[in-house]
Amino acid sequence: MVVRIKNLVKRYGDLLALDHLSFSVNDGEIFGLLGPNGSGKTTAINCLLSLLEYDKGEIEIFGQPMAPDAYHIKREIGIVMQNVAVYNELTVRENIDYFCGLYVPDKKSRKELVDEAIDFVGLADFADFYPQKLSGGLLRRLNIACGIAHKPKLIIMDEPTVAVDPQSRNKILEGILALNRQGATVIYTSHYMEEVERICTRILIIDKGKPIATGTKEELKAMITMEEKITVETQQLTPEQLARLRALPHILSAEYQNGLLVVKSGRGGHNLETVLSFIRKEKIQCGKIYSELPTLNDVFLEITGKHLRD
Amino acid sequence: MPVFKLCLKILRKNVPSLAIYIFVFIGVAVIMTFSSVNEQAGTLAFTRSKTNIAFLTEENTPLVAGLKAELAKVANFVELPDEKEALQDALYFRNVSYILRVPKGFTEKFMQGEQVRLEKTTVPDSYSSAYLDLSIDQYLNLARLYLLHLENPTQEALAKHVADALAAEAEVKLLPGGAAPDMQLSANLYFNYLAYSLLSVIILGMSVLMLSYHNKDLQRRNACSPLSAASFNRQFGLAILTFTGLVWLLFIILCLLFNSKNIQSPSTVFFILNSLAFAVCSAGLSFLIGNLVTNAKAIPAICNVVTLGQSFISGVFVPAELLGDTVLKIAGFTPAYWFVAANNHLAGLQQFTRATLQPVFNGMLMQIGFALAFFALALVAAKKRRLE
Numbered sequence: 001m002v003v004r005i006k007n008l009v010k011r012y013g014d015l016l017a018l019d020h021l022s023f024s025v026n027d028g029e030i031f032g033l034l035g036p037n038g039s040g041k042t043t044a045i046n047c048l049l050s051l052l053e054y055d056k057g058e059i060e061i062f063g064q065p066m067a068p069d070a071y072h073i074k075r076e077i078g079i080v081m082q083n084v085a086v087y088n089e090l091t092v093r094e095n096i097d098y099f100c101g102l103y104v105p106d107k108k109s110r111k112e113l114v115d116e117a118i119d120f121v122g123l124a125d126f127a128d129f130y131p132q133k134l135s136g137g138l139l140r141r142l143n144i145a146c147g148i149a150h151k152p153k154l155i156i157m158d159e160p161t162v163a164v165d166p167q168s169r170n171k172i173l174e175g176i177l178a179l180n181r182q183g184a185t186v187i188y189t190s191h192y193m194e195e196v197e198r199i200c201t202r203i204l205i206i207d208k209g210k211p212i213a214t215g216t217k218e219e220l221k222a223m224i225t226m227e228e229k230i231t232v233e234t235q236q237l238t239p240e241q242l243a244r245l246r247a248l249p250h251i252l253s254a255e256y257q258n259g260l261l262v263v264k265s266g267r268g269g270h271n272l273e274t275v276l277s278f279i280r281k282e283k284i285q286c287g288k289i290y291s292e293l294p295t296l297n298d299v300f301l302e303i304t305g306k307h308l309r310d
Numbered sequence: 311m312p313v314f315k316l317c318l319k320i321l322r323k324n325v326p327s328l329a330i331y332i333f334v335f336i337g338v339a340v341i342m343t344f345s346s347v348n349e350q351a352g353t354l355a356f357t358r359s360k361t362n363i364a365f366l367t368e369e370n371t372p373l374v375a376g377l378k379a380e381l382a383k384v385a386n387f388v389e390l391p392d393e394k395e396a397l398q399d400a401l402y403f404r405n406v407s408y409i410l411r412v413p414k415g416f417t418e419k420f421m422q423g424e425q426v427r428l429e430k431t432t433v434p435d436s437y438s439s440a441y442l443d444l445s446i447d448q449y450l451n452l453a454r455l456y457l458l459h460l461e462n463p464t465q466e467a468l469a470k471h472v473a474d475a476l477a478a479e480a481e482v483k484l485l486p487g488g489a490a491p492d493m494q495l496s497a498n499l500y501f502n503y504l505a506y507s508l509l510s511v512i513i514l515g516m517s518v519l520m521l522s523y524h525n526k527d528l529q530r531r532n533a534c535s536p537l538s539a540a541s542f543n544r545q546f547g548l549a550i551l552t553f554t555g556l557v558w559l560l561f562i563i564l565c566l567l568f569n570s571k572n573i574q575s576p577s578t579v580f581f582i583l584n585s586l587a588f589a590v591c592s593a594g595l596s597f598l599i600g601n602l603v604t605n606a607k608a609i610p611a612i613c614n615v616v617t618l619g620q621s622f623i624s625g626v627f628v629p630a631e632l633l634g635d636t637v638l639k640i641a642g643f644t645p646a647y648w649f650v651a652a653n654n655h656l657a658g659l660q661q662f663t664r665a666t667l668q669p670v671f672n673g674m675l676m677q678i679g680f681a682l683a684f685f686a687l688a689l690v691a692a693k694k695r696r697l698e
Contacts, residue, residue, distance in 0.1 A: 049534050071536040085531035087316065087522060089323035101312035102535035146531075 001063070002027050002154055002185045003048065008057035010043055010209070017043045018054070018209040025187055025202075030180050032200030033189040034296060040209035041189040042082055045158045048187075049079065061154065075103055078152030078184075082159045084143045086131050093118065093127045096145050103150035117149035120178070122171060137168025144172060148179060155179060156187045161195060173199050193296040205300055212303050217296065224302040226252055226294050228271045232261040232279065233287035241282050248274055313542050317519055317549030324518050327610075328511050328557075335507035335561065339500060339568040361438035364390045364400060367412035373420065373453065374412050376469030380449045380476060381410075385442060401431060407438045410446070417465065420450075423457065452476065497572040498657030500565045501581045505588060505646045506621040510613055511557050512592040513599055516550060517609040520600025524695065550593065558589035576662045580670055581653065587674040587681075588649040594684030595645070601691040620646040630654060648676040 003025040010018040018040050025031040033041050046052040048059055050068040059066045061073050086095045096114045104110045118124055121141040131139060140160060148155055157176065161169045176199055180186055190196050196203055197217050205212040205220070213220055237256050245254045245263065250271060252264045265271035272291050279286055321328075363385040367374050378387075388406050390396055400406045411429040419426045428446065432439035449472060456471045457463060463471075522528065523546060532542060562582055572578055599616065603609055621627055623637050624646035630638060641647035652673030659666055 046530075051530055051533055068533075069538065071538060074534060075536040077534065079531065079534045081527060081531055083527045085525075085527035087320065087528065089320040089518075089522070090316070094319060098312055098316050099531070099535070101315075102532070102537050 001025070002029075002061065003031075003187065004058075004060040005044070005048065006058045008044065008047060008054055008059065010040075010047055010052065010054045016209055018047065018057075021057075021206065021209060021211055023204050023211065023214060025185060027185055028180070028183070029202055030176065030186040030188060030200045032196040032203040033187065033206065034191070034193060034196045034203055034300075035189075035206040035212075036191055036300075039191075039207050041191075041206065042158055043209070044206070045156055045187070045189060049077070049156065076153045078147045078150065078155040080144050080147035080155070080157040080160045082162065084131075084139050086139070086142055086146060088131050091128050091130055092123055092134070092142055092145075095131070095142060096149050099146040100149040103152075113149050113151065117145040120148070120175060121145040135165075135168075136163055137165045137171075140164050140168060140172065144175065148184075151182075152184065154185050154187070158189050159191070160188075161190065161192065169195075193300075197296055203296070205296070205303070207300075207304050213299065220296060220299045221294050224294060224299050225266050226264050226298055226302065227267040228265050229292045229294065229298070230263045230265065230272060230275050231290040231292070232263070232275070233259060233289070234261055234279075234284055235259050236285055237261060241284065244282075245275075245278055248278060250274065311545050311548075313537070313545035314549050314552075317546060318552070320519060320522055321515055321549075321553055324515065328515055331507050331510040331514070332560070332564075335503065336564065338503055339564065360384055360386045361408060361442055362386050362388050362406045363442060364388050364397060364406045364409040365412075366390075366392055366409065368414040369412060369417060371417035372465040372469045373417045376453075376473060377412075377446070377449050379473065381442070381445060384445050397431065401433065404433070407433045407436055408442050410442075420453070421457070421465065423454075449476070497565075497569050497575070497577065497581055498653050500569050501585055501653045502626050502650050504561055504565060504585055505624070505626045505649050506617055508557065508561050508585070508589060509592045509595070509620070509646070510617045511561075512554055512589070513596040513613045513616060514609065515553055515557070516593065516596035517600045517603055517613070518606075519546075519550065519553075520597070521603065521606050521609075524601075524604070550597070554589055554593040558586060561585070577656050577659060580656050580662075580667065584649060584652045584656070584670065584674055584677075587677040588645065591645040591649075591677040591681040591684070594681035594688070598684045598688040598691065601688045601695060620644045623647070625650045625654070645677045645680040648673040648680075 001024050003023075005024070006022050008018050008021040009016070021040070021044060023031075033044065035041050043052065047054045047057075048061070048066065050059075050066055050070070061070075062076065064070065064073060066073060087098065090098060093114060096117050097110065100110050100113055100117070104113060118127055121144055123138065123141055123145060126134060126138060131142065134142060140162075144157075144160060147157075155176075161172055164172065173195060176186055176188065180199075188196065188200060200217070202214070202216055203220060204214040213223055215223070242254055242256055242261075245251065245261075250266045251274070252266050254261065254263045256262075263271075263275055265274070276289070361384065363381065365378055365381065365385075365387050367378075381387075385408070388400070390400050390406070390409075397409055401409060409431040413427075413429060416426055416428070430439075430443075432442075452472045452475055453468050456468050460467065460471070533539070562585060565581075565585075566573055566578075595616070599612060603612060620641075623633065623641040624630075624644055625633060625638075625641070626646060630650065633641070638647070652670045655669045655673070
C-alpha cells in the first residue's frame, strides 16, 4: 500500500472540510479523487503532503507516518499543484532543472532527467521560452514536467487540467497513463468525471469532505439502480402517454421537456426494445434515438441528489 | 545549492533594471570628475591679466618713462585724444578702466622731495583700478626711497634702480586652502552619492527576490520538496548576502576608479568601512520592504520614494549646510543622514586619531543600529505574512 489515510478530520473554523475521510491507494494504481468544487479534494491533498495541519486522523505514505520533516518520503513524491507554480524569471528548462535539483543533486543525471521530462511533456520546442510566453496548456505541461522530472514513485496531481485546451488535456492524460505504465502510482483529483473515468483504475467520490463511494468505475456504476438512459427526439407526446410509459416495467423515470423524452431504466429488462415498442404502439412520430450507459455523474446524482458540477 | 543558484538566476534576469542605477551612478561620477577637474583648475591656476589704461602725460622725463614702463607690465595702454568728452566716453564704455594724467612739473617737484599728486579718473570701486593704484604707489614709493638714500641721483639712475628692484620676481605657488586636501573632498562626493545608488540597487534586487520567496504557490511547491525549510532559508540568506556584497564591491570599485588619487589617503579605508555599514543597513531596509511589498509593480515606486526622499533630506544631493535645521532633524531618523554625516566628517579630517574619528564610528554604529532595527521589523512582518 502506497498511501493510507484514516479518519482524517480538518476544520476551518466552523466549516468541516474533511469529515472522517479514509481511503488507501495501492501500488501501481491511478487513484481518482472525484468531487465537485469545494468538496475537500485539495484540502485532502494538502493534508496528505503535510502542507496543512489537520485536526484528527492518520496519514501514512510508503508505510510510514507523513510529517512536514519526513524528507525521505517527500523525496519519492512528485507533486503537480492546482495552481501553476513556476518561476517567471527562469526558462522552461531552468524551471524543470530547479525543481528537479531539489531532489537530484547530481548535475549530470539531472540533465538527463530534465531532457527526458521536456520530451515527455512535449516542450522541446519551448525549452528556452520564459513562462509568460507559454499558452495556458503549455504552462500546465511545464507544471507537470516540474513535478515528475525526478521520476517519483508517487505522483500527486491536483486538478492538473483546469482551464486547459482539449489538445493539451489529451496530451496530459496520455502522459499520466504513460507515467503509470512506467511504474508510478498516481493520485489524481478532478471534478471532470470524463477524465477520471478515462484514466483512473480506482475512484473515490467525495462530497462535503465525506467519502460517498469508492471502487472501479464499473463497481461505482453497478452501485446505482439505473442501467441505461434512452433519449428520444419527439414533438408529440401527451401527458397520458408519458404516464403510461412510466408505468412500464423496469422504467425508473421518464421526463419530457423541450422536445426530448429522457427515459431512465433499471437493470434486468430489454430497456431499449421496451421503449421502441411503446413508441410504435402509441404511433408517436420521433426523430433520433440515443442510448447511453450511466456516467459517474449519474452515480453522484443518484447518491447525493445533485450533479457533480452543481 | 539549488535555491542559492535560483536566487542568482532571478537577480541576473533583473540585471537590466538594476543596471539603470549603476549607469546613473557612473554618469554622475563622470560629471563630478569633470566638474572637479574644472574647479581645481579654477582654484590652482593663475593668469596675469592687464587693465586698459589711458596714460596722458604733460612732460616726458626719464622718471615718467620709467613709470610708464613699469605700468606696461600690468596695463595695456590705449591711445586716446586728450579731450574731456572722449576720455569720459572711453571710461563709460569700459574701453579703459583707468585714466592717468601726469601733470606738468611733476618730475621736478618729485626730485625736490615735494608732495606730488597724479591725476586719475577710474571706474568706481573696480578691483583693476585698485590694482593699478598699488603699482603706481609701489613705483613712486620705491623711487622716493632711492631718492632719499642715494647721493644726488639723476632721474635715469633713479628709474634704473627702481626698474631693477621691481624686476626681481618671487615664485608664487597657490596652495589649496581649507582644512582637508581636495582629493578627500572629492571622495566625499562619490561616497555621499553612493547612498542613493547603493540603496536603490539593493532595494530593487532584494524586493524581486522577496516577491518570489513570498509567492504562495511557489512556497507550497518548495515545501513539498525534500529540502528542509532551514536549508532553504540558509541558501536564501546566503544569496542575499552575496548580492549585497557584490553590489557594494562593485560600487566601491567604481568609487575608487573615479577617485583613484585618493586611494592612498588614510581616509579611504574609513570611507569604505562607512559604506560597508551603509550596505548592511540597506540590506536590512530592503529586507523590510521586501517583506511588506506584495505587488511587483509597486517596487520601483517604493524604491524611488525611499531612496530619493532619504537622499534629498540627508545631504546626498544637496549639501547638508544648505538644508534647514528641521529637515536635518527629520533626516536624523534615516540611515543615509548618518552615512553622509560620517563621510562629511571624514572629508574634513587631516589627522586620523581615535578622537578625531569618533564621530565617524558613531555614524557607523547608528547605521548598524538601523540595520538591526530593520531586520527585526522585517522578521515581524514576515511572521505576520506567514500567519495570514
